[in-house]
Amino acid sequence: MSIDVEVDLQDIHDITVMEMMGRHQSKSFDVVIPVFHQKNIIAHLLLGDIDEQELKASPIIKHLPFIQTLANITAVAVENKSLTRENLQQEVLNRELEMASEMQGMLLPNALPNDDKLQVAATYLPHQEVGG
Structure with a gap:
């Protein structure tokens, strides 16, 4: 299933696990991280797990705040x-x-x-x- 970023992600303002929101439309990503610049969302980072065969918590979840910080720093640099x-x-x-x-x-x-x-x-x- 494809994603319409303007429609499907417009209400996401915090790190969001898609399955918890009942929005898991695509198996290609599990987490949405909003990217901020000057308190405005300028992008969304979509993260997925490489190993989709195992049904367990994704190891990326423990690194989400770091990933968001890294994405925000990259946005500021751009x-x-x-x-x-x-x-x-x-x-x-x-x-x-x-x-x-x-x-x-x-x-x-x-x-x-x-x-x-x-x-x-x-x-x-x-x-x-x-x-x-």
């Missing part, structure tokens, strides 16, 4: 990598805006002609970093 990538993209954009601002600043000369018959002044103030 999120940190994503945030680092976004930060690098933002830095590139900021450098491009800085260059564009400098180039626009070069459009007006530093000194304008001033004499008895003509006085010229100019100011360039972009709305944000770059103006049009």
